[in-house]
Amino acid sequence: MTAPLAGEAMVPGDEAGVAAVVRAAYAAAEPLLVLGNGTKRGILRPVQAARVLSVGGLTGITLYSPQELVLSARAGTSVAELNAAVAAKGQQITGEIPDFSRLLGGTAPQTLGGAVAANLSGPRRVAWGATRDHLLGVRAVNGTGEVIRSGGRVLKNVTGLDLCKLLAGSHGTLAVLTEITLKVLPAPERRATLVVRGLDPVKGVAALSAALGSPYGVSAAAYVPAAFSLRVPGLHGASALVRLEDFATFVAYRSERLRAELAPFGQVDVLDDATTQEAWAALRDAAPLVDEPGAIWRVSVRPSAGPRVAAVLERMFDACWFLDWGGGLVWIAGPATEDAHDAVCTAAREAGGSWTLMRAPKALRASVEVIPPEPAPLAAIARRVKAAFDPRGILNPGRMRAGE
Amino acid sequence: MITQLPPRQNVLARRDAIVAGLRHLLPPDGVIAETLRLKPYETDGLTAYRQVPLAVVLPETTAQVAAVMAFLHREGVRVVPRGAGTSLSGGALPMEDSVVLGLMRLNRILDIDYADRLAVVQAGVTNIGITQAVQGRGFFYAPDPSSQLACMIGGNVAMNSGGAHCLRYGVTANNLLGLKIVTVEGEVLELGGAYLDAAGYDWLGLLTGSEGQLAIVTEVTVRILRSPEGSRAMLAAFRSNEVAGACVASIIASGIIPVALEFMDRPAIHACEAFAHAGYPLDAEAMLIIEVEGSTAEQDELLGRIRAICARHDPISLKVSSSAEESAAIWKGRKGAFGAIGRISPDYLCMDGVIPTSRLADVLGRIREMSAAAGLQVANIFHAGDGNLHPLIMFDANNPDSLGRAERLGAEILTLCVEVGGCLTGEHGVGAEKRELMGVQFTAGELDQQRRIKSAFDPGWLLNPSKVFPLQAAPA
Incomplete structure (x- = not known):
């Protein structure tokens, strides 16, 4: 679905090169499409820009100190390379960054810069925080071509305004990330998944809540309806599933305790380490829905509201869906129409939550609000903050909202 | 001593009219303007600096906060938000021409939802108050700053407070879902809510730790967590800071993340032992308190593994507690550390630098040299797992020379923290205290970038003046 990078992309080899490109674009007031390897261009709105600036040329790990739990890499380094590097030292990137290559098409490796700019997090988010929660520091080039830093390479830092969090999830509209430092954590010795079978969505989410509210350190919790269960390894039929990750003896003990606590909900099966890894990778990457035609949305609501959002959209347009984050993240597939999009927005709004249009044809992405609009006073602040970084509006114009 | 922006004479001249205007907006006891009753608001946890404000307001609702902000914005009056006033960096230090906006009467817990694992509380609820409200059901609110009995969640948000357990549970920012804020113009906005990761710019993340520079926080939606089955501590004493530092690195590298990993150096051990009689080893140069859960x-199993790691570092003593009571005894000295230092020194400054943990021994050695050169005693207490150093510099506030030397030594220590790859503050905030050191950590361009964001929220620079940014270049 994502076209290969256009031939005219500028791919500087270092941060100074990125700054030079942005300075020239600033001088010429010429918009730039900012990306890593472009694997997430299908999310949110299409950008109208004459030129393409890729940070894909800024590669390499610049610092990895396992005993300090700190990893720094240039923004164009592939997430796969980082995952391999930390795995070699028995550690992992906590945010469990999803791989949306099947969802969005394309075979290029996603970059760390892209993953952080989109603040993408996987199933572990519900227990251990988002990618932005483990972001210790950034280097970036703002819209005038100036290099700015925020945070650093230490685990605690409240010095000055936290631009790390602001830039994470800003999709390259405020500054071009050039180097990123993450807190990493030890990888678990063992994993297991408990599956409660045959529950309806409301009871399923109640089971997830019971597990997440237990003292056993559940690291992920999802619900998959029967219709899509065969697309997830280890599942068949409606499944409420929770993951344990820890030392082997802990996982054995906690599996038994949790199995007993979940028994009142229904039959509980346990998936082994290998199946657990496959199942949660599938959920992380939205595997149950990637082959559905049409548009795909992510809606974030309070966990107990997830089943209702799903039920409403099933009624409205026969939505395909599953729930992650304990029920609070509703993945939805449906027709790529404005009507379906409006239904998603309404359902999210009525549940007091947020939505993101993850995949749709360009025409739809360009014509709808791909994320919730902001109330007028906040929108005014947002315009001033955008101008504070990018006064000429040259970085990814229109990526998140029309006219911005 | 701290300098302040010059007060706005046109505001001082209109004091009576401003106070009268505020009295129209709030209940009768919600405005304080009598000199004697203003006195308690002249300082916060950084008591070396004092300034009586123009007035204090104590609103009870978000609507009242909004009305006050709209009025003060129209009048061009500076505003200093204040929770419990426990800031150790002078984050709530008033100015002569400022109105202190106290949030302690917004003290209600609005909602607790165990199924969705969240609580909605007003800004003036104390940190411990949240945990107390949910612990009956086995839940807790994770960030636990030392001042948690007094400090309020609104101030925790403003400072992005940490605590002894953030290595495992994160700081305030990692435990928030949503905020209700009032802008400098008096608009009420909701950021985030009862759900994860609102799409769009991360206003929640930007506001957290913004030290009252961007808006007033009136309501907070926090994540609550189920408490672990239990927890237990152990104590390990070593012959040198180097060895203790190496032991910390070995524990982390082994794949164990203790929920707390506290380090005390020799002066801190002695001060705490004399105060608390916790049974700390007085022959040790360094001591670790290590806590695990489950x-x-x-x-x-965890304490056994950690004990084996410690044993490889030639410990003087190892004491693994076998009960909650023994764990409490191990923590007793550490938790009483500030009181202990207060007992041996009339006054002290509590610093808050962060260093890469690999530089621990080297930095402690240089702090020892610096304190000898300054002729002041320093005790070091340290969240060792995350490199957050709390040197306590002892001085005598009645001796201006002693305070001056303490301030200079503090600045030298923090500069050292930045030089070795760390930062000025890990959990106390920049406040008034470290404002002039910001240039050590940031370039002029980086500070300007932050100032432009401040201006985007607060174009007239009315919110919490004379904090965070060096004064020289701030708009008057």
Whole structure:
């Protein structure tokens, strides 16, 4: 679905090169499409820009100190390379960054810069925080071509305004990330998944809540309806599933305790380490829905509201869906129409939550609000903050909202 | 001593009219303007600096906060938000022409939802108050700053407060879902809510730790967590800071993340032992308090592994607690550390630098040299797992020379923290205290970038003046 990078992309080899490109674009007031390897261009709105600036040329790990739990890499380094590097030292990137290559098409490796700019997090988010929660520091080039830093390479830092969090999830509209430092954590010795079978969505989410509210350190919790269960390894039929990750003896003990606590909900099966890894990778990457035609949305609501959002959209347009984050993240597939999009927005709004249009044809992405609009006073602040970084509006114009 | 922006004479001249205007907006006891009753608001946890404000307002609702902000914005009056006033960096230090906006009367817990694992509380609820409200059901609110009995969640948000357990549970920012804020113009906005990761710019993340520079926080939606089955501590004493530092690195590298990993150097051990009689080893140069969580069997396994790691570092003593009472005894000295230092020194400054943990021994050695050169005693207490150093510099506030030397030594220590790859503050905030050191950590361009964001929220620079940014270049 994502076209290969256009031939005219500028791919500087270092941060100074990125700054030079942005300075020239600033001088010429010429918009730039900012990306890593472009694997997430299908999310949110299409950008109208004459030129393409890729940070894909800024590669390499610049610092990895396992005993300090700190990893720094240039923004164009592939997430796969980082995952391999930390795995070699028995550690992992906590945010469990999803791989949306099947969802969005394309075979290029996603970059760390892209993953952080989109603040993408996987199933572990519900227990251990988002990618932005483990972001210790950034280097970036703002819209005038100036290099700015925020945070650093230490685990605690409240010095000055936290631009790390602001830039994470800003999709390259405020500054071009050039180097990123993450807190990493030890990888678990063992994993297991408990599956409660045959529950309806409301009871399923109640089971997830019971597990997440237990003292056993559940690291992920999802619900998959029967219709899509065969697309997830280890599942068949409606499944409420929770993951344990820890030392082997802990996982054995906690599996038994949790199995007993979940028994009142229904039959509980346990998936082994290998199946657990496959199942949660599938959920992380939205595997149950990637082959559905049409548009795909992510809606974030309070966990107990997830089943209702799903039920409403099933009624409205026969939505395909599953729930992650304990029920609070509703993945939805449906027709790529404005009507379906409006239904998603309404359902999210009525549940007091947020939505993101993850995949749709360009025409739809360009014509709808791909994320919730902001109330007028906040929108005014947002315009001033955008101008504070990018006064000429040259970085990814229109990526998140029309006219911005 | 701290300098302040010059007060706005046109505001001072209109004091009576401003106070009268505020009295129209709030209940009768919600405005304080009598000199004697203003006195308690002249300082916060950084008592070396004092300034009586123009007035204090104590609103009870978000609507009242909004009305006050709209009025003060129209009048061009500076505003200093204040929770419990426990800031150790002078984050709530008033100015002569400022109105202190106290949030302690917004003290209600609005909602607790165990199924969705969240609580909605007003800004003036104390940190411990949240945990107390949910612990009956086995839940807790994770960030636990030392001042948690007094400090309020609104101030925790403003400072992005940490605590002894953030290595495992994160700081305030990692435990928030949503905020209700009032802008400098008096608009009420909701950021985030009862759900994860609102799409769009991360206003929640930007506001957290913004030290009252961007808006007033009136309501907070926090994540609550189920408490672990249990927890237990151990104590390990070593012959040198180097060895203790190496032991910390070995524990982390082994794949164990203790929920707390506290380091005390020799002066801190002696001060705490004299105060608390916790049984700390007085012949040690450095001591670690290590806490783990889980079932009893899990605690045994983790403490066994950690004990074996410590044993490889030539410990003077190892004491693994076998009960909650023994754990409490191990923590007793550490938790009383500030009181202990207060007992041996009339006054002290509590610094808050962060260093890469690999530089621990080297930095402590240089702090020892610096304190000898300054002729002041320093005790070091340290969240060792995350490199957050709390040197306590002892001085005598009645002796201006002593305070001056303490301030200079503090600045030298923090500069050292930045030089070795760390930062000025890990959990106390920049406040008034470290404002002039910001240039050590940031370039002029980086500070300007932050100032432009401040201006985007607060174009007239009315919110919490004379904090965070060096004064020289701030708009008057």
